[in-house]
Amino acid sequence: MSFKTGLVGFLLFGVISLNAVAEVRLLEGWTRSPPPGVDRLAIYGRLVNDGDTPVVLSRLELAGAGQVMLHETVMDAGQMRMRHIDPIELSPSKALVMAPQGLHLMVMGLARSPQAGETLTIKATTRLDEVHTFLVRVQPITALGPVPN
Amino acid sequence: MYSDTQKTGIRKTLGILLGIIMVMLSLIFLNYVTRDVALSAEQAAKLGYIRFEQPRNVTVPRLVTAQDERVLPTHFQGQWDLLYFGFTACPDICPTTLAVLNQALSTVEIPPRVHLVSVDPEQDTPAQLARYLGGFNPDFLGVTGSHDQVTQLATQLNVAFGKVPGAEPGSYTVDHTGSIVVLDETGRYAGFIKAPHQPGQLQQIIVGL
Numbered sequence: 001m002s003f004k005t006g007l008v009g010f011l012l013f014g015v016i017s018l019n020a021v022a023e024v025r026l027l028e029g030w031t032r033s034p035p036p037g038v039d040r041l042a043i044y045g046r047l048v049n050d051g052d053t054p055v056v057l058s059r060l061e062l063a064g065a066g067q068v069m070l071h072e073t074v075m076d077a078g079q080m081r082m083r084h085i086d087p088i089e090l091s092p093s094k095a096l097v098m099a100p101q102g103l104h105l106m107v108m109g110l111a112r113s114p115q116a117g118e119t120l121t122i123k124a125t126t127r128l129d130e131v132h133t134f135l136v137r138v139q140p141i142t143a144l145g146p147v148p149n
Numbered sequence: 150m151y152s153d154t155q156k157t158g159i160r161k162t163l164g165i166l167l168g169i170i171m172v173m174l175s176l177i178f179l180n181y182v183t184r185d186v187a188l189s190a191e192q193a194a195k196l197g198y199i200r201f202e203q204p205r206n207v208t209v210p211r212l213v214t215a216q217d218e219r220v221l222p223t224h225f226q227g228q229w230d231l232l233y234f235g236f237t238a239c240p241d242i243c244p245t246t247l248a249v250l251n252q253a254l255s256t257v258e259i260p261p262r263v264h265l266v267s268v269d270p271e272q273d274t275p276a277q278l279a280r281y282l283g284g285f286n287p288d289f290l291g292v293t294g295s296h297d298q299v300t301q302l303a304t305q306l307n308v309a310f311g312k313v314p315g316a317e318p319g320s321y322t323v324d325h326t327g328s329i330v331v332l333d334e335t336g337r338y339a340g341f342i343k344a345p346h347q348p349g350q351l352q353q354i355i356v357g358l
Binding site for chain 2: 032035036037038040041042067069071073075078079080081082084086100101104106107108141142143144
């Protein structure tokens with residue numbers, strides 16, 4: 001194989017690979033500054049998969065935090081229960097909506113307390129080892145949505 | 150024609166009649182005004198507030214406030230009180246409920262007191278509750294105690310809670326009732342507001358208590 005053929009093949013492979021990487025995004029990502037004395041927080045927003053095939057997120061990370069997991073608050077016979085959801089599957093046709101009193105990314109073991117106005121970066125790794133980053137805006141502790149109230 | 154004495158009598162009678170009419174009109178007006186403010190049981194239920202026909206007596210067990218002071222048997226008397234049973238390590242529903250309450254009460258002229266009663270009393274010391282609640286609203290109050298003491302209060306208010314192992318070894322969460330408990334001015338259990346809670350909904354209920 002000549003150098004030229006090899007280069008064309010390499011470039012073609014690169015283009016095909018790029019096309020195969022689904023774009024996963026967090027829209028309107030927000031969280032509240034954790035209350036004093038608390039080392040955890042809940043992240044809300046809409047997770048969307050712009051690709052053509054389902055994506056499974058196998059690992060979520062935030063620098064300076066212990067764990068990041070998808071949880072859901074569910075009401076069961078009047079009881080508020082927390083449910084850990086694993087794996088995190090993102091369908092190309094449906095956004096995963098995370099909102100207070102429902103689905104959320106739960107961050108535990110924060111080394112420091114993020115303050116309102118900061119932006120956090122979540123690193124998400126898919127089962128195919130693709131890496132995506134999600135930006136999360138920190139709102140005041142009394143916020144009820146992505147825009148400060 | 151009428152004599153002076155008769156005229157005076159007629160004036161007196163008319164004056165009394167006018168007074169009675171004024172009192173009656175005032176009562177009708179007052180009734181009209183209060184009818185618009187106070188919620189009927191049906192209206193309250195539509196908003197998620199289940200109000201009991203007969204408020205229930207509550208025996209206050211030995212508990213402590215976030216200021217580490219004894220919760221006296223008369224603690225919940227003299228004003229309306231809202232009690233939410235939650236815990237400070239709860240990442241979603243508890244801070245959301247407190248944020249909703251904070252917003253709902255912001256425009257209420259005489260707001261009821263808000264108490265977070267800890268369902269994780271081993272971790273939620275008075276100092277931890279004080280730190281935590283101060284972040285939401287300096288007027289929010291905290292209540293904690295031993296597990297048995299909190300259970301004694303919770304049981305009377307139809308609140309259940311229990312520790313559940315978390316996803317990671319050694320971790321845990323606490324399942325708990327999501328309703329907000331309403332105590333009337335005499336400290337009796339008047340009803341509860343079902344979850345989920347929204348600021349506008351809570352505001353209407355609180356104004357109509």
